Amino acid sequence: MHMNFSEEAEDSYFFSQPHQPFFILAFISALAGMLLFMLSYKGILNLSVSPVGFHVYVFTYLMFTPAFFGFLFTTFPRFTATPPIDKSVYMRIFSFYYIGATLILLGSIVTPVFSGIGMSIVFIGHFMGTQVLRKIYKTTVMEDKHDIFWILTAMSIGVFAHFLFIIAAFFYAPLMGLSIEISVYLFLFLLTFSVAQRMVPFFSHCTVERNPYLMRSIFILLILHILLEGFYTNSSFIVDLLIGVLIAKELHRWKLPFPNPNPLLWILHIALFWVPVAFILSGLVNLVTL
Template sequence: MHMKFSEDSENNYFFSQPHQPFFILSFVNAIVIMLIFMLSYKGIMNIAISPSNFHAYGLTYLLFTPAFLAFLFTTFPRFASTPIIEKKDYMSVFSLYYLGSAIFILGSIASPVLSAIGMIMVFVGHVMGVLILKNIYTTTTMEDKHDIYWILLAMKFGLLAHLFFIIGELFYMPLVGLSTEVSNYLYLFLLTFSVAQRMVPFFSHSMAGRNDYLLKVVFTLLLLHIVLEGVYTHSSFIVDILVGVLIGRELLRWKLQFPNPNPLLWILHTALYWIPIAFIIGGLTNLISLTTGVSFLALDIHILILGFVFTILIGFGTRVTIGHSGNMMQADQWTTRLFYWTQVVVGMRILVSLAAAFGWNFMILFDISVTVWLLMFIAWAVRFFAVLINGKKLTD
C-alpha cells in the first residue's frame, strides 16, 4: 500500500479530517494483529516477541491508541473551544503511526530488531499526538478544564505505559507487567471513562449534574489497584469491588433509559453497564484465584476492555464516522446488527476464560472468539471504510 502522504494529502478527502486515516489504520491493525496472535498462540507461526506481549502491545498501541487519536483530534479542540488541529500536524503523527505499525508487524514476523524500530517509531508518534493535545490544553481560555484535564492525564499515562513496555521488552521483562497494568487501568479505561462521563449523559439528555469528585476517587482507587497487584498478584479484589459499586451507583444516578430504542445510545449505555460488571466480577475472580490458584485467563481485563472500551469505541467511532460525513445521524439495520455483534465478541471472550477456569480445553472457543472479532472488524470495514475514504453516502 504505497501512499505519498506529502503530495496526496493536500487535496485528498481521505486525509481531510483526522479521524478518517486514524480509524482506518486502527481497524486494519485490529484484523492483522488478531490473525497473527491466533496463529502464534496456536504455535502455527513463530514471532519475535511472545504471543501475549504481541497481543497486548498490538491492541493497546496499534488498535486503541490510533482510534483514540482519531476521536480526540476531532473532539478535543471542541471540548477546549480552540481552533481545529492543522492537517500538517495530524498527518505527521499519522505517517509515523502508519510506518511504525507496518514495521512492528513485519518485524514481529521477520526480526526482533525491526519490531523494536517499529515500536520506537509508534512511540514517537504517540508522544507527538499527546503534545498536540497538551498544547490545546495549555492554550484554551476556558475556565472549566475538568474533563480535558482527565483526558490529557490518561493520555500521559498511556505514554508512560508505552515507554515501560518498550524498555521492558528490550531490556527488563518485569516492566511489561507493570506497563500492562498501567495501560489497562490508567490509560485505556480512565481515558474512555473520562470521555464517556462527559459525552454519554449529554447525548442521553440526562439531567444529572456532573459529579466533580468521581474521577478523583476512581483514579485514586485505580492507583491503589496497581500498587496492590505489584505487591501481590490478585490482592486488589476489595479495591476492584469498590470501584464497581461506586461507578454502578453513579450510572444509576444518571438515570439512563435502558434498553434505549436508539441503537446509537443503546451501545453507549451497554458499554457503561459493563464497567461495574467488570470490576465486581474481576474482584470476585481475583479472590478465587488468590485462594484456590485457579486461572481465569485475564477475565477481569477482558470484560473491562472488551465490554466497555471496545464497545464504546465502536459506538463513538460509528457516531463520528456517520456524523462527520454528512450522513444522517441514525443507525440503519447493518449498523444495529454490528452493535449487537459487539456483545457476541464480549460474550465469546468471557466463555474462553470460564472454560479455562473449569480446566476444559478452550482452544475451540478461542478460535471462535477470534473469528467473531475478525468478522466484527471486517463487517465494520465493509460498511464504513468507503465513508471514511471518500465520504460515501449511506443507504440501507
C-alpha cells in the same frame, strides 16, 4: 487523468478529517495483528517476538491508541473551543504511526530489530500526539477544564506505560506486568470512562449535575489496584469492589433511559452498565482465588 483524479480524491476525502486515516490504520493493524497471532498460536508461523507481548502491544498501541487519536484530534478542539488541528500536524503524527506499525508487523515475522525500531517510531508518534493535546489544553480560555484534564492525564499516562513496555520488551522483562496494568487501568479504562462520563449523559439528554469528585476517586482507586497487584497477586479485590460500587451508584444517579430507542445509545448504555458489573465480578473472582 485517472491518477490525478485519484490523488485529488484521496487528498480531499481520506485525509480531510483526522479520524479517517487513524481509524483505518487502527482497523488494519487489528486485523493484521490478529491474523499473525492466530497463525502463531496454531504453530503455522513462528513470531520473532513474544506472542503475548505482540498481542498486547498491537491491541493497546496499534489499535486503541490510533483510534483514540483519531477521535480526540476531532473532538478535543470542540471540547476546548479552539480551532481545528491543522492537517499537516495530524498527518505528521499519522506518518509515524503508519511507518512504525508497518515495521512492527513486518518485524514480528522477520527480525525483532524491525519491531524495536517500529516501536520507537510509534512511541515518538504517541508522544507527539499527546503534546498536541497538551498544547490545546494550555491555550484554551475555557474555565471548566475538568473533563479535558482527565482525558489529557490518561493520554499522558499512556505515553509512560508505552515507554515501560518498550523497556520491558527489550531490556528488563519484569516491567512488562507493570506496563500492562498501567496501560489497561490508567490509560485505556481511564480515558474511555473520562470521555463517556462527559458525552453519554449529554447525548442521552440527562441533565444531571456533575460529580466533581468522581474521576479523582476512581483515579486513586485505580492506582491502589495497581499497587496492590504489584505487592501480591489478586489482593486488589476490595479495591475492585469499591470501584464497582462507586460507578454503579454514579450510573444510577444519571438515570439513563434504558432501553433506549436509539440503538447506538443503547449499546453505549450497556457498555457503561457492564463496567461496575465487571469490576465487582473481578473483585469476587480475585477474592475466591486468593
